[in-house]
Amino acid sequence: MRAIIQDRYGAPEQVLKLQEIKRPPLREEDVLIRVRATSVNTPDWATVAGIPYVLRLRSGLRRPPNPVRGTDVAGIVEAVGARVSDLRPGDEVFGSLWDGTPTVGGAFAEFAAVAATQVSKKPAGLTFEEAAGSVMSGLTALLAMRDVGKVGLGTRVLINGASGGVGTFAVQIAAALGAEVTGVCSTRNLDLVRSLGAAEVIDYTREGLGGRYDVILDNVLNHPPKAMARLLAADGVFIPNSLGNTGGLFAALPRMARAARLGRFVRCVVDRDNLRALAAYLESGAVRVVVDRAYPLREAGAAVSHMLGHHAVGKVVITV
Ligand SMILES: NC(=O)c1ccc[n+]([C@@H]2O[C@H](COP(=O)([O-])OP(=O)(O)OC[C@H]3O[C@@H](n4cnc5c(N)ncnc54)[C@H](OP(=O)(O)O)[C@@H]3O)[C@@H](O)[C@H]2O)c1
Known part of the structure; x- marks a missing residue:
């Protein structure tokens, strides 16, 4: 073959x-x-x-x-x-x-x-x-939203990396579960992320992250985990989910280790x-x-x- x-x-x-x-x-x-x-x-x-x-x-x-x-x-x-x-x-x-x-x-x-x-x-x-x-990205998004985040009606969800493989599924599944979704992506993808069901979009090339969320799925890990955790409501769930965008000896492993203390991983x-x-x-x-x-x-x-x-x-x- x-x-x-x-x-x-x-x-x-x-x-x-x-x-x-x-x-x-x-x-x-x-x-x-x-x-x-x-x-x-x-x-x-x-x-x-x-x-x-x-x-x-x-x-x-x-x-x-x-x-x-x-x-x-x-x-x-x-x-x-x-x-x-x-x-x-x-x-x-x-x-x-x-x-x-x-x-x-x-x-x-x-x-x-x-x-x-x-x-x-x-x-x-x-x-x-x-x-x-649909398989790995869809399952990861499903398990992150349904099982780790326990997303439901009115849950405020922030998805960093909303236009990528995992993000496009996570926005749609969270919206289908009744969440108020905010998606983070670059300018060219704002309309797509809105069309997938995000009520709010943040263009990371023009503005910083803000707001208060019950669940944060971070598919990029480009911000210090502590800064992401500060956006959480009381009892909110931070789901760090990225190997990072850089290569090198450790890539984002040290950041993932710090994030592990503040959040809960999702496993496909x-x-x-x-x-x-x-x-x-x-x-x-x-x-x-x-x-x-x-x-x-x-x-x-x-x-x-x-x-x-x-x-x-x-x-x-x-x-x-
Ligand atoms: N837990 C698991 O079992 C599991 C399974 C699969 C994947 N993952 C993890 O999920 C992560 C995401 O995977 P993926 O397949 O969705 O990757 P991907 O498709 O490459 O994600 C690309 C996304 O990252 C965004 N992005 C790139 N640079 C950015 C920046 N500087 N700031 C904000 N957003 C930025 C892109 O937005 P723009 O193009 O608009 O910039 C796009 O939305 C991976 O790191 C992977 O480790 C985990």
Whole structure:
């Protein structure tokens, strides 16, 4: 099969190459998916670039252990493992290989083997590109708003990085839950963020952050955590959620450590219940997938590079 292979850390367009490799082995609990689309997420660009450098100590000094990046997947079931009884060849599915390990991957390829528990029926009415773009960002936003922030009617929610992958989902899900949403982004994205359901928008290129919020989801971490926490109402919840926009030895890890004392992290958990809950939002039309651009598989390097620029509008998708 054709797949994108990473043989070292570095600039995406230099280190990601299209190659022929063997199809992945199918374990008893897996489904083999003929990938139609995948999307780019933070673990992908961070593992390609090998930043923060300190993570290389754990994941491999010269290259990551697994050469194929990509976790989000949408496609057609090709084969099922011996212990999978509720999916069959021909089913259209979406899901993810994400297991919490930053270097996990396998979706930037024609076929991906994924645990059946991490796959669900593709939401009706969505393209494969939209479905693939929804998984990690949509689940992270859903779990941040619903479970960590416990957002409900009238909750005042601030979303920093409202126009990016996680942000575009978070604005819509918070609005669907009845929140009063304020989104932070740059001038060119103000109308988009309003159209997704934000009652207020803050253009960070022209003004500072202000106001009082019950829940703050910070997808950028470009302000000191203490300054963000000062915007919280009593009993408000700060959700720091960013590796940061800089490279180097530690990237935003020290800031994340400080933020951990003031807030609660969200962890993307891929399972059937969460995928079905996300699918319900997508099928009802309450949430749409904002696709910045779809790249063909051979241009995966350009796709990862685009996301590494940190100004993607919604999702960067790869069509296989
Ligand atoms: N907890 C988890 O399991 C989990 C899962 C996925 C992602 N994440 C985290 O979520 C974070 C966001 O991911 P993402 O996919 O949404 O990234 P993304 O798509 O690259 O986010 C881009 C967003 O950042 C904004 N931005 C860039 N520079 C900014 C600045 N100086 N000030 C304010 N906003 C700025 C952009 O706005 P403009 O373009 O308008 O400037 C855009 O809204 C990542 O850092 C990642 O670590 C966590």
